Amino acid sequence: MSDHVILTADDHRDLRIRTERTPELGDAVMTCITVPSEFRRVQTHYPILFQLDQTRDSFTALAMFGFEPGENLFLTDAGWDARYRPLAIDSQPFLVGRGAGDVRQVHLDMASPRIGAREGTRVFDDTGRPTPYLERIADQLRALDTDYVASADFFAALRRYELLEPLTMDVTLDDGSKNRLVGYHVIDEDRLVALDDAAVADLHAAGYLMPIFMALASLGNIGDLIARKNRRMTRG
Amino acid sequence: MATNTGPGITSDHPITHIVIVGGGTAGWLTACLIAARADRDTARPLSVTLVESPDVATIGVGEGTWPTMRRTLERIGITETDFLLACDAAFKQGSRFDGWRTGAADDSYLHPFTAPVDGDPRDLVSAWSEHGGRFADMVGAQGAICHHDLAPRQRAMPDYAGTLNYAYHLDAGKLAALLTRHATERLGVRHVRDHVVGIDGTEHGDIVAVRTRASGAIAGDLFVDCTGHAALLIGDHYGVATIDRDRELFNDRALAVQMPVAAGSPIASQTNATAHAAGWIWDIGLPTRRGIGCVYSSGHLSDDAAADTLTRHIRATAPDAPLPTFRQLKFQSRHRAKFWERNCLAVGLSAGFLEPLEASAIVLIELSLDALLDNFPSHRGAMDIQATRFNTLFRYRWDRIVEFLKLHYVLSERDDPYWRDHRDAASIPPRLVELLALWRHQPPSRADFPMIDEIFPAASYQYVLYGMGFPPPTRGPIATADRARTETLLAQIDQRRRMLAAGLPSNRAYLDALRHTTAPAMELSA
Numbered sequence: 001m002s003d004h005v006i007l008t009a010d011d012h013r014d015l016r017i018r019t020e021r022t023p024e025l026g027d028a029v030m031t032c033i034t035v036p037s038e039f040r041r042v043q044t045h046y047p048i049l050f051q052l053d054q055t056r057d058s059f060t061a062l063a064m065f066g067f068e069p070g071e072n073l074f075l076t077d078a079g080w081d082a083r084y085r086p087l088a089i090d091s092q093p094f095l096v097g098r099g100a101g102d103v104r105q106v107h108l109d110m111a112s113p114r115i116g117a118r119e120g121t122r123v124f125d126d127t128g129r130p131t132p133y134l135e136r137i138a139d140q141l142r143a144l145d146t147d148y149v150a151s152a153d154f155f156a157a158l159r160r161y162e163l164l165e166p167l168t169m170d171v172t173l174d175d176g177s178k179n180r181l182v183g184y185h186v187i188d189e190d191r192l193v194a195l196d197d198a199a200v201a202d203l204h205a206a207g208y209l210m211p212i213f214m215a216l217a218s219l220g221n222i223g224d225l226i227a228r229k230n231r232r233m234t235r236g
Numbered sequence: 237m238a239t240n241t242g243p244g245i246t247s248d249h250p251i252t253h254i255v256i257v258g259g260g261t262a263g264w265l266t267a268c269l270i271a272a273r274a275d276r277d278t279a280r281p282l283s284v285t286l287v288e289s290p291d292v293a294t295i296g297v298g299e300g301t302w303p304t305m306r307r308t309l310e311r312i313g314i315t316e317t318d319f320l321l322a323c324d325a326a327f328k329q330g331s332r333f334d335g336w337r338t339g340a341a342d343d344s345y346l347h348p349f350t351a352p353v354d355g356d357p358r359d360l361v362s363a364w365s366e367h368g369g370r371f372a373d374m375v376g377a378q379g380a381i382c383h384h385d386l387a388p389r390q391r392a393m394p395d396y397a398g399t400l401n402y403a404y405h406l407d408a409g410k411l412a413a414l415l416t417r418h419a420t421e422r423l424g425v426r427h428v429r430d431h432v433v434g435i436d437g438t439e440h441g442d443i444v445a446v447r448t449r450a451s452g453a454i455a456g457d458l459f460v461d462c463t464g465h466a467a468l469l470i471g472d473h474y475g476v477a478t479i480d481r482d483r484e485l486f487n488d489r490a491l492a493v494q495m496p497v498a499a500g501s502p503i504a505s506q507t508n509a510t511a512h513a514a515g516w517i518w519d520i521g522l523p524t525r526r527g528i529g530c531v532y533s534s535g536h537l538s539d540d541a542a543a544d545t546l547t548r549h550i551r552a553t554a555p556d557a558p559l560p561t562f563r564q565l566k567f568q569s570r571h572r573a574k575f576w577e578r579n580c581l582a583v584g585l586s587a588g589f590l591e592p593l594e595a596s597a598i599v600l601i602e603l604s605l606d607a608l609l610d611n612f613p614s615h616r617g618a619m620d621i622q623a624t625r626f627n628t629l630f631r632y633r634w635d636r637i638v639e640f641l642k643l644h645y646v647l648s649e650r651d652d653p654y655w656r657d658h659r660d661a662a663s664i665p666p667r668l669v670e671l672l673a674l675w676r677h678q679p680p681s682r683a684d685f686p687m688i689d690e691i692f693p694a695a696s697y698q699y700v701l702y703g704m705g706f707p708p709p710t711r712g713p714i715a716t717a718d719r720a721r722t723e724t725l726l727a728q729i730d731q732r733r734r735m736l737a738a739g740l741p742s743n744r745a746y747l748d749a750l751r752h753t754t755a756p757a758m759e760l761s762a
Contacts, residue, residue: 131738
């Protein structure tokens with residue numbers, strides 16, 4: 001169960017957060033949410049796929065770390081094997097909350113195994129001033145929240161121009177086993193190149209063209225993900 | 237001791253059998269380093285034998301190391317966790333000097349192991365004199381980390397890596413025991429527990445063998461004298477002269493004591509050296525105890541007065557703890573005129589001893605082995621040339637250590653006879669006098685320390701000089717490369733200090749967690 005509290009210098013003066021990346025600390029996940037403003041950085045390592053929530057009829061962008069639930073192929077004994085981690089996973093166990101008057105606040109998931117150790121990174125210093133670590137987290141949460149709200153318009157544009165298509169991909173691993181990746185959408189490249197000038201200008205003016213191409217380019221990372229999976233299976 | 241005549245030794249005689257006489261920190265460090273660095277696949281692999289007398293108690297030299305110990309342990313093949321646990325060790329990030337300048341309550345400065353931020357020392361020192369505050373705090377982040385009793389590394393980091401430069405505080409007795417196990421069980425060192433009763437030499441003067449009470453003659457090609465103050469080989473056998481340094485360094489006694497500490501109590505990040513009327517007091521924190529000792533000059537302070545001084549120091553921090561008996565150590569600051577004679581190399585106390593202010597004992601052992609093994613004489617013919625080089629290099633190093641130790645005293649404003657005597661011009665090495673004259677006009681820089689492997693870099697002199705309140709030089713006539721860059725560097729230090737203070741665990745949390753994670757699980761018997 002999650003147990004969210006408002007982060008304050010008085011209540012959390014001595015709080016330390018474990019920042020290592022291990023399965024025990026909740027990093028063994030197959031995906032995490034990502035937002036268009038970080039697609040450029042996300043696509044340096046991870047495939048970006050879109051998932052349709054049928055009940056709410058809305059799309060979410062996901063950075064992929066593995067092929068099945070609980071599988072994170074970037075997690076190694078030496079930590080997270082990539083220079084960039086998506087905001088949503090890097091900012092844990094903090095999250096954005098809403099206070100009175102819809103003011104955004106930093107909240108803390110008290111149920112997180114990252115909390116409560118004597119080793120780890122401090123959030124406030126002895127005087128109650130946020131540490132550089134918390135300053136970075138606050139920047140990340142701000143970016144994530146702002147963009148998550150804005151991404152509804154991004155997906156509306158993708159649907160307006162019918163730029164999303166369902167992905168069905170069969171992956172054959174080195175051991176001969178066949179795996180099928182279903183339930184995701186990707187950018188429809190044929191429709192993207194066929195867009196008329198007005199549509200391109202419209203998407204460009206809204207700042208969507210860059211993330212669209214970044215998402216398209218990110219699919220090249222699926223090959224890297226398969227290679228990681230093969231290596232892991234070889235190692236046993 | 238009797239010297240037999242044996243056959244002459246030719247210059248192409250290979251050096252393969254190493255015999256170390258004496259255990260203790262010096263003997264076992266020597267054995268481990270030689271055995272670990274020896275090439276096992278060569279045509280004539282080295283054999284290492286250590287002869288240790290069961291009759292002679294070892295003196296635990298120093299409880300502080302230099303950062304070099306990290307590389308030494310890594311070379312020997314001991315993991316950092318094993319070392320920290322086996323030696324009851326803690327991290328040492330420098331030394332704090334309390335009361336050295338005036339003795340006033342706020343008279344304190346730090347000499348951290350991490351060098352100042354990389355910049356022209358003229359710019360750094362002039363920026364510091366404009367900003368004010370403590371020099372060490374301004375030019376690096378380590379001061380704040382030490383102040384908060386934080387560790388220099390996180391447990392997740394690879395062995396012997398740190399975000400700040402560090403060394404260790406340790407239990408020297410336990411270090412010798414760990415090295416003994418490692419040398420004999422892992423590195424193939426032959427351990428002979430026997431008393432040396434004689435030395436066999438050739439007519440040319442080389443040692444052929446040491447004769448033991450029960451194990452016969454132990455022959456070798458190179459003999460390492462680790463027999464401590466006894467100096468059986470370099471002193472008794474060869475009669476190599478010693479050079480007294482007590483004209484410069486007066487301390488010749490110490491009263492030592494160990495106080496248990498409460499579980500969970502903070503562990504200091506540095507050696508604390510507190511000046512008193514005729515010497516100083518060391519205070520070294522380990523996870524389970526504090527090692528405290530009063531160093532003094534018997535010419536300036538009686539044993540009873542020293543005991544009173546030590547008692548007052550202990551009572552100031554532990555008012556109610558029972559007071560254990562003090563152990564007295566007598567020493568003299570001196571070293572050999574030569575350290576390598578014929579086929580005998582003196583390592584450790586047999587080579588010399590200086591008062592323990594800069595924990596120079598163990599590092600000199602490490603440096604001696606580095607010098608031996610980096611230029612190992614594979615044949616007898618090369619040995620005399622290497623010995624001459626070694627003697628020149630180490631004479632230079634002992635001189636530099638004496639000067640650096642003396643620097644701590646000559647800048648004091650304290651008025652006791654002991655401190656006044658330390659400022660007597662006749663007691664100050666001429667080279668130090670010259671440097672101090674130079675430093676009135678420019679800060680210590682690389683140009684003052686021209687050797688490639690200087691034992692103390694210019695940074696160490698800067699920390700002591702400006703910690704002791706030496707006046708910073710005014711701007712000289714020659715422009716420096718980039719003053720603006722210095723301001724940027726100094727601004728970055730503040731961010732780094734905040735980052736490290738947030739991310740580093742306390743020494744106590746680190747070392748307790750180490751014990752917690754590696755303690756064997758308790759098994760319940762049926």
